[in-house]
Amino acid sequence: MGKKILIIGATGMLGESVARRLNEDGFSIRVFTRDIHKARKLFGESFEIVMGEVTESKSIESALDGCCGVHINLSGEIEQVGVEIIASAAIKKNIKRITYISGTSVAEDTAWFPQTKRKLMAEKAIKESGVPYCIFCPTWFMESLPKYVKGSKAFVFGKQPNQYHFLAVEDYSRMVSVSYQRDDVLNKRFFIHGPRGFLFHDALKKYCSVISPEIMKISNMPYWLSKIIAKLGNKEEMKFASELMAFFEQVGEKGDPTEANLLLGAPIIELDEWLNQRKVKLDKFSAG
Ligand SMILES: NC(=O)c1ccc[n+]([C@@H]2O[C@H](COP(=O)([O-])OP(=O)(O)OC[C@H]3O[C@@H](n4cnc5c(N)ncnc54)[C@H](OP(=O)(O)O)[C@@H]3O)[C@@H](O)[C@H]2O)c1
Structure with missing residues (x-):
């Protein structure tokens, strides 16, 4: 092509x-x-x-x-x-x-x-x-995790009892590129899941331990409270994030990534590796 x-x-x-x-x-x-x-x-x-x-x-x-x-x-x-x-x-x-x-x-x-x-x-x-x-x-991208850290607080909305196979955008981008280089992928719908499942709470805890070690606790903000804060503060992003999490709490992570892994190459970047790379980038950035 x-x-x-x-x-x-x-x-x-x-x-x-x-x-x-x-x-x-x-x-x-x-x-x-x-x-x-x-x-x-x-x-x-x-x-x-x-x-x-x-x-x-x-x-x-x-x-x-x-x-x-x-x-x-x-x-x-x-x-x-x-x-x-x-x-x-x-x-x-x-x-x-x-x-x-x-x-x-x-x-x-x-x-x-x-x-x-x-x-x-x-x-x-x-x-x-x-x-x-x-x-x-x-599924959820690892790159979404920083959105759940605000100042000195990290929180998830609701209880979030489901596991998600967090995915690095680098793996996803490679898979999109592969899709432009093969014809046997056409007219398909691909579920893309990262290598390992985590509770949102645990993924965020890992994130904080590497990127924001001063944050010791991940809070669970009830939906009723996030609704009030978002409404009073006119916080559109918070409203959206809270509604999205309520949706995921109810339906979980759907889909079978087997075909995507076979045709596009499975994601390989683990959360720990992604966090270390991010830390190095942030350190370089703050060193100027
Ligand atoms: N974050 C996750 O974990 C996750 C997981 C699965 C799927 N997704 C999906 O991924 C998608 C992309 O997410 P993202 O975070 O990359 O979104 P984003 O940062 O909000 O970017 C949206 C893009 O849309 C463009 N855009 C918006 N309105 C436009 C308009 N009227 N005309 C032209 N361009 C317009 C913007 O371009 P300009 O401002 O340059 O015009 C911007 O580059 C979303 O649909 C999301 O649901 C996200």
């Missing part, structure tokens, strides 16, 4: 690493962003950057010119509509491959949760477009 891939959401926490990995593996990257300055600051001159809004089909269509594939890394309420528009544009532009990040517990029986519903509808639009696709359904 051709070599240029449009990445929508490349400035996002999980899109950036995919963009860099695809580029290292020989693909040229075109970044689609609403904020050209943010993208330029992140990527310098290494990638072509185009400005646009995902709801404007004309800007998506022209961004797809000359691309063989499009990787979608969107979040929030725009996700369903955005993916529907991208899928229609991809048909028109004869795009050879769509890759998209969904989620491990996205399923018909969990569609009562609005984020799941949006992702499910987005997946439907991709499948119905007839453009060959790979849909990635990863």
Whole structure:
């Protein structure tokens, strides 16, 4: 297949690493962003950057010119509509491959949760477009852990009795890149789980022991309290994180990663290794 891939959401926490990995593996990257300055600051001159809004089909269509594939890394309420528009544009532009990040517990029986519903509808639009696709359904990323540390406190919402196979974004990015290098992966939905299962509480405890050793205790914040704090403080991020955790507490980590491991190469980065790498990076950064 051709070599240029449009990445929508490349400035996002999980899109950036995919963009860099695809580029290292020989693909040229075109970044689609609403904020050209943010993208330029992140990527310098290494990638072509185009400005646009995902709801404007004309800007998506022209961004797809000359691309063989499009990787979608969107979040929030725009996700369903955005993916529907991208899928229609991809048909028109004869795009050879769509890759998209969904989620491990996205399923018909969990569609009562609005984020799941949006992702499910987005997946439907991709499948119905007839453009060959790979849909990635990863579990919790290790990179999410810092979001549960605020100042001198670390907390999870609710009781979180389920285990999750935390995944490093580096492993995921490699798997997305492999998907662009094989044809036997097309039209599949891949569950991606990291090498080892942890209770959220235990993963966060490990995180704190390496990155923030002054934090000795992981608190469990009840949902009723997080609701009140989020509402009074107008804290959208907290509201979202708490609702997401309540969802996961109820449905757990779904999906079987066997096929993804076989075709894309299983994730190998353990939480301990990821934490050590992160610590080295943070130390280097603070040493200037
Ligand atoms: N964190 C996890 O553990 C986890 C696990 C499984 C799945 N996921 C899924 O992974 C996905 C990506 O997560 P993330 O953390 O990388 O998201 P993120 O950091 O919020 O990034 C979202 C990206 O979407 C782009 N975007 C948003 N609205 C746009 C619009 N109207 N037009 C064009 N671009 C728009 C943004 O680009 P610009 O600002 O540059 O325009 C940004 O780069 C989410 O759907 C999430 O559900 C996450």
